[in-house]
Amino acid sequence: MHSVPVLDRAADAPAHQWDLPNYTLIRELGRGGMGVVWLAERALEDARQPVALKRIAQTQWSEDGLRRFQRERRILAALDHPNIAALVDGGTDAHGVAYIATQYVDGERIDRWCQQHQLGVRERVRLLRAVAAAVAHAHARLVVHRDLKPANILVTADGVPKLLDFGIARTLHEEAVTTEGPSQMTLRYAAPEQVESEGADVGVSVDVYALGVLLYELLAHSSPYGEASGPAALVQAILHDDPAPPSRLHSVLPGVDADLDAICLKALRKRPDDRYAGAADLLADLDRWLRRDAVEARRGERGYRLRSFVRQRWPWLAAACIGAAAIGYHLHAQQRQLQEAERQRDKAQALAGHFSSLFEEARPADTERGEVSARELLERSVARLQADAQQPPATRAALLLASAEALEYLGQIASAQESAAAALRLAQGVTPPDGDLLAEAHSELASVLDKRGDGEGALREIDAGLALFAQGQASRPQLRVVLLQQRAMAADDAGDREAARAGYEEVVRVAGAALHEPDALGSYLAAQVNLATNAMQADPAAAAARLREALRKAREQGFEAPRTLLPMRAYLGGALLALGRADEAQAVLEPLLAEARAHYGADDPWLGLILNLTGNAAAHNAQFARADALLAESARVTERNFGAEHPNTRASEADRALLSVLAGDWPEALRRLDAMLGWLEAGGRGDSLLAQHLHAARAYVRARQRPEDASLRAALRETIGGIERWNGRQRVLCMRWLAWAGSAP
Known part of the structure; x- marks a missing residue:
């Protein structure tokens, strides 16, 4: 391995010597093995944002250290959850020193927060439940944190826990195919397999174990290892000693019952296979405890289900004085609920097992480093699942849907469609019918069909999914919100603005x-943004105002999810462009573009849109060379995602034609305009508003080539017609052209 040259002055320099545009360093927050973390302020167009700025330490300035730092940035970019401190920015400073900027969390460690606020048992369980939800989100994206501990979980003044520091996190496929030096794990929260293997080749079970330690400490005010404190004593306890049930300790909080004992001890079992399959399963059991339902950790205990049932319903049972027959009926209903819970658990375990085995099979060195891409592994997953007749259809369908969503996120739309279609076929044959699974399959297939330009096919799938809710066959609320959102967007794409507006509302x-609900704020903000984009053409001022208000609300609520906030800012830039305020638009879009490159990567469709908007802003500000480069890059990104003939790809080419008009390159403008008009005619869209606008642009170019010819000016005025029929950027350009022709309104 070749070492990267050490940058002594940059690495050792005090804060005032670090040259990072748009950032002001305020004070040091902490130091670790990988780097130094500072509280900093990030300058935005009209505000200053506090961030936690992590810079790589001089001792880590090697190819290996830089790779680990970049991996942390990639992992954070893939995570989007209200209980995870979000990635804000990343890159290198003027000295070439790597940095990561994340949401700054002004909070207290979770254990100290509970003590200071004297929280009871249920409040503490709810707090840890939110942390488990964040970890489950990471696991669903194949990320293992590996260093869960109180210092990495801060609780804000509003009582919201935030998970920090993915510095030693790994993706599951990296765990399966790479090896590194000793882990920087915290011993007190390490799982037995981490201690035995020094952190190498571990899976999601280590995070489950650490969550179990955290839960134990929050409930019992004591470690599961008792008085053990030195490294040797801790290793002995972790590997060999079974912790006492927390309810038996003198320090335990009132209200810790046998169910919580069982949940803690299941998470803390020595063998990974004996624990919960993942954080999602632990989360589900915590939710059952909060609802006073029977918990899975005690499944199989004689008489437990009946005792749990009676405990939950004793007031109703006593008041009604029901007899044995009624009890039998309700026990039957309870059994159906338990069977459904077990089916969901089995699906989750199958998901974890399927992907774990898939990654393990990737160990052979089929590339120089023995690594294969996530895309290749997911495509193998789809092929295997379609051929596997041993797994139950519902489980195979759930696994195929997970693969489809991941492939779609990676931009592999054709493979995602194959996986989603196979999942739908399997879901349709599940007995007894699983309406939620079927609705989810319709939704995912609709999403990939839309990305492939098949709007009619997408709409059929959306309506089929919504019909399941109307018929009472599906019931998951958040899934219904997703389908409603898709239905409104389909109407928007079809040009039915009223139906779209009603759908978004x-x-x-x-x-x-x-x-x-955990995901409701994100859905709410997304719908508000869609309402703004729905109004973009007719009333861009109202759209801009709605977007600014949505961004303000997101800041107030501490909502930091880049996948929602980055598009919101992009649409704000688009609204400002539609208002003819190109300088303001560019001030919004230029910093956004840098963040989008860091967050989305080189081939994401959202990057294509942001490139397009930034290019148009540059064009309207007479920065023609930069505009052409950005629009050309936008066209390439969009073509890689959707194909050369997709309307989104062609839209970038139309914008490049209009750029040539703005730049005064009349021959190139005519060439590009004629090519676009030919494509629209061939596709039966020769009468579309876009085609009419391009004809107006062509008339303008002809008139500019022969300014002395009054008939060409008259033809331009006739082609444009009434200014009221144009909206947005088209209206801005038409008004410019009419002003030149001497007939500005």
Whole structure:
């Protein structure tokens, strides 16, 4: 391995010597093995944002250290959850020193927060439940944190826990195919397999174990290892000693019952296979405890289900004085619920097992480093699942849907469609019918069909999914919100603005009524953004105002999810462009573009859109060379995602034609305009508003080539017609052209 040259002055320099544009370093927050973390302020166009700025340490300035630092940035970019401190920015400073900027969390360690606020058992369980949800989100994206501990979980003044520091996190496929030096794990929260293997080749079970230690400590005010404190004593306890049930300790909080004992001890079992299959399963059991339902950790205990049932319903049972027959009926209903819970658990375990085995099979060195890409592994997954007749259809369908979503996120749309279609076929044959699984399959297939330009096919799938809710066969609220959002967007794409607006308003109403749910705020904000984009052409000023208000609300609520906030800012830039305020638009879009490159990578469709908007802003500000480069890059990104003939790809080419008009390159403008008009005619869109606008642009170019010819000016005025029929950027350009022709309104 060749070492990267050490940058002594940059690495050792005090804060004032670090040259990082748009950042002001305030004070040091902490130091670790990988680097130094500072509280900093990031300058935005009209505000200053506090961030936690992590810079790689001089001792880590090697190819290996830089690779680990870049991996942390990639991992954070893939995570988007309200209980995870979000990635804000990343890159290198003027000295070439790598940095990562994340949301700054002004909070207290979770254990100290609970003590200071004297939280009871249920409040503590709810707090850890939110942390488990964040870890489950990471696991669903194949990320293992590996260093869960109180210092990495801060609780804000509003009582919201935030998970920090993915510095030693790994993706599951990296765990399966790479090896590194000793782990920087914290011993007190390490799982037995981490201690035995020094952190190498571990899976999601290590995070489950650490969550178990955290839960134990929050409930018992004591470590599961008792008085053990030195490294040797801790290793002995971790590997060999079974912790006492927390309810038996003198320091335990009132209200810790046998169910919580069982949950803690299941998470803390020595063998990974004996623990919960993942954080999602632990989360589900915590939710059952909060609902006073039977917990999976005690499944199989004689008489437990009946005792749990009676405990949950004793007031109703006593008041009704029901007899044995009624008890039998309700026990039957309870059994159905338990069977459904077990089916969901089995699906989750199958998901974890399927992907773990898939990654293990990737060990052979089929590339120089023995690594294969996530895309290749997912495509193998789809092929295997379609051929596997041993797994139950519902499990195979769930696994195929997970693969489809991941492939779609990676931009592999054709493979995602194959996986989603196979999942739908399997879901249709599940007995007894699983309406939620079927609706989810319709939704995912609709999403990939839309990305392939098949709007009619997408709409059929959306309507089929919504019909399941109307018929009472599906019931998951958040899934219904997703389908409603897709239905409104389909109407928008079809040009039915009124239907789209009504659809978005329904999403706002449904999601707004459930803002207490974990994902509801994101859905609510997304619907507000869609309402803004729906109004973009007719009333860009109203759209800009709605977007600014949505961004303000997101800041107030501490909402930091880049996948929602980056598109919101992009649409704000588009609204400002439509208002003819290109300088303001570019001030919004240029910093956004840098963040989008870091967050999305080189081939994401959202990057294509942001490149397009930034290019148009540069064009309207007479930065023609930069505009052409950005629009050309946008066309390439969009073509890689959707194909050369997709309307989105052609839209970038249309913008390049209009750029040539703005730049005054009349021959190139005519060449590009004629090519676009020919494509629209061939596709039966020769009468579309876009085609009419390009004809107006062509008339303008002809008139500019022969300014002395009054008939060409008259032809331009006739082609444009009434200015009221144009909206947005088209209106801005038409007004310019009419002004030149001497007939500006």
